[in-house]
Amino acid sequence: MELSLDFTPASDGIVVVDKPSGLTSHTVVARIRKLAGTRKVGHAGTLDPMATGVLIVGINRATRLLGHLQLADKSYDATIRLGAATTTDDAEGEVVATAPVDGVTADAIAAAVDGFRGEISQVPSKVSAIKVDGRRAYDLVRAGEEVELKARTVTVSRYDILDVRPDADGISVDVSVDCSSGTYIRALARDLGTELGVGGHLTALRRTRVGSFDLSMAHSLESLATTFDWLPIADVAATTFPRYDADDAEAAAIRTGRPLPGLDLEAGQTAMFGPDGTFLALYEPRGPVAKPTAVFVG
Incomplete structure (x- = not known):
C-alpha cells in the first residue's frame, strides 16, 4: 500500500x-x-x-x-509477571496478593497456556472500558465501587511462549498472542496466574497488528x-475490499445511494469506484440488487 x-x-x-x-x-x-x-x-x-x-x-x-x-483480528507481544496479582491486572495497579513461584516450572506454564488457546470464556479486566449501567467499568473502579463483569467468549488463535525468566521475586513470561477483538491480554495474564495458583499480571504490552x-x-x-x-x-478501500469500477450512469446512482439492480457483486462488501478513480461507496448484494452499506461522497 x-x-x-x-x-x-x-x-x-x-x-x-x-x-x-x-x-x-x-x-x-x-x-x-x-x-x-x-x-x-x-x-x-x-x-x-x-x-x-x-x-x-x-x-x-x-x-x-x-x-x-x-x-477484529489482532496480535500482541506481552510480558506476564507471575507471583503477584494486582487491582488492575497490570503493573499500574496495586499488588493485592503474592505467592512463591518456586514450584512453577516452564513445563507447568506451557501446560497452563494450552488451556487458554482456541475459543475460551474470559471475564474482562475490571478496569476495562466496558459500560456498566451507562458508566465505564474503570471509572466505577476508580470511584471505589465494586464491579462484576460477565464472561464473554473470545478466540485466542495463537498463544506462544517466547521466553521464561525466573528471578528471586517471580517469573516473567514473554508471550505472543493472536486473538479476536474483545480479548483482554491483561485478563490472560491474570488467568494464567490464577491457573498456576500464584497470581499474575501484565507488565508490558505491544500491539503488533490490527x-x-x-x-x-x-x-x-x-x-x-x-x-x-x-x-x-x-x-485503503481498494486493497481491503473487492473493487468495482462503475460507469458514469452507475456512479451517479451510487453517489446518491440508490440500489443497483442486476449487479453481480461478491458476497460481503465491495468498494465502488467512479470512472475517474474516486472511491464512492461500499455496496453489498441483497437478493437481485446491490445496495449501499456506506456512501462516502455526495
Whole structure:
C-alpha cells in the first residue's frame, strides 16, 4: 500500500500510528488532529496508556470507513509477571496478593497456556472500558465501587511462549498472542496466574497488528510531525475490499445511494469506484440488487 505525502486538511485517509507508552488513545487522536489540521479524527481499537503499538486513526470521511474494515483480528507481544496479582491486572495497579513461584516450572506454564488457546470464556479486566449501567467499568473502579463483569467468549488463535525468566521475586513470561477483538491480554495474564495458583499480571504490552495493518506500516508521532505519512481512503478501500469500477450512469446512482439492480457483486462488501478513480461507496448484494452499506461522497 503506497504512502501519500500530499496531505491537506480536507484529505480523507488512514494513519497507522505506533502509539508510545504513557499516552491515551484519545491523546493520540488529539495530536493527529493538530497535525492534520482537522477536527474530524477518530481511532479504532483503544490501547491502554501503558500499551504501545499499532493504533489505526481515521481522518475526515475515513473515520466512517473504520467501522467497515476487518479489524477484529489482532496480535500482541506481552510480558506476564507471575507471583503477584494486582487491582488492575497490570503493573499500574496495586499488588493485592503474592505467592512463591518456586514450584512453577516452564513445563507447568506451557501446560497452563494450552488451556487458554482456541475459543475460551474470559471475564474482562475490571478496569476495562466496558459500560456498566451507562458508566465505564474503570471509572466505577476508580470511584471505589465494586464491579462484576460477565464472561464473554473470545478466540485466542495463537498463544506462544517466547521466553521464561525466573528471578528471586517471580517469573516473567514473554508471550505472543493472536486473538479476536474483545480479548483482554491483561485478563490472560491474570488467568494464567490464577491457573498456576500464584497470581499474575501484565507488565508490558505491544500491539503488533490490527487486521491487515501491522508495525511495518506504523509511524511514531515524532516522525509524523516531520513527515505526515498517511494512506488515502481510496487506496485503503481498494486493497481491503473487492473493487468495482462503475460507469458514469452507475456512479451517479451510487453517489446518491440508490440500489443497483442486476449487479453481480461478491458476497460481503465491495468498494465502488467512479470512472475517474474516486472511491464512492461500499455496496453489498441483497437478493437481485446491490445496495449501499456506506456512501462516502455526495
